Amino acid sequence: MTGWATFWWAIFPYISLTIFVGGHIYRYATDRYGWGSHSSQILEQRILGWASPLFHYGIILVLLGHVPGILIPSSWLDALGISESLYHLLAVGLGGIAGLMMVVGLVGLLWRRWTVERVRRISLFSDHLVLVVLLIVGLLGLGATYGYQLFVEPYNYRLTVGPWFRSLFTFHPDVALMASAPLIYQLHVASTFVLYIIWPFTRLVHVWSFPIAYLRRAAILYRARGGLAKVPAAATLPVERKRG
Numbered sequence: 001m002t003g004w005a006t007f008w009w010a011i012f013p014y015i016s017l018t019i020f021v022g023g024h025i026y027r028y029a030t031d032r033y034g035w036g037s038h039s040s041q042i043l044e045q046r047i048l049g050w051a052s053p054l055f056h057y058g059i060i061l062v063l064l065g066h067v068p069g070i071l072i073p074s075s076w077l078d079a080l081g082i083s084e085s086l087y088h089l090l091a092v093g094l095g096g097i098a099g100l101m102m103v104v105g106l107v108g109l110l111w112r113r114w115t116v117e118r119v120r121r122i123s124l125f126s127d128h129l130v131l132v133v134l135l136i137v138g139l140l141g142l143g144a145t146y147g148y149q150l151f152v153e154p155y156n157y158r159l160t161v162g163p164w165f166r167s168l169f170t171f172h173p174d175v176a177l178m179a180s181a182p183l184i185y186q187l188h189v190a191s192t193f194v195l196y197i198i199w200p201f202t203r204l205v206h207v208w209s210f211p212i213a214y215l216r217r218a219a220i221l222y223r224a225r226g227g228l229a230k231v232p233a234a235a236t237l238p239v240e241r242k243r244g
């Protein structure tokens, strides 16, 4: 086994997860009031209105899809009667659609952040960085799902990437398994560990303080104090829209 493979598949994941946990503790201790999503809804709603739900629903479905693919041994699904070909069909069909939703949503969010002057001006470096890294992770994932699986050969990552990922939790990472996976899978997985490193220092921390209710909550309407006259943003008050 090369030292390179050992670094990426036995050392880097633990460095990344240590920074992930330690970074959250540090951020909470030093920046409790900056902990949140830093919503810019008040500045632009048209693009946000479709891009944000598309991204959020997409990523939730993608991560749910990773549970049977990565966390659950394939023998368990075999025992339930889900054959490799059925699994493959579902992974490429449903997983691919979810991945596309996530990526298209991300492109919308990036486009908004770069082209809407007011949003761009309040954006931190970390706001750009996190969207770009998420996009890279998503594109590499789609590259594996659509690019490799459909155009190169069907690949059963449940025999390599999945067991390697689970072996991380027993502190005996099976480097050879992951090192044998096609490059696009390796790049996708390595990029997710880069994501975990930057996560605590970005607006992604809102994931831990944001219950699922967010996806269903009513939009916040901003109304002018004095009726419908045009007023600067600073003179508006948030009003929660009533349901139903």
Ligand code: HEM
Pocket: 059, 062, 065, 066, 069, 070, 091, 092, 094, 095, 096, 098, 099, 100, 102, 134, 137, 138, 139, 140, 141, 142, 143, 144, 145, 146, 149, 157, 161, 165, 185, 188, 189, 192, 193
């Ligand atoms: C270490 C954790 C992860 C592992 C081991 C992993 C592994 C994989 C694998 C093996 C695939 C290919 C599926 C196929 O060929 O059908 C895939 C696809 C994908 N992954 Fe990941 N992934 C991880 C984390 C993530 C994260 C955190 C995200 C998003 C932020 C993500 C986003 C995607 C997307 C968008 C796809 C393509 C669509 C899909 O198949 O659902 N992955 N991932």
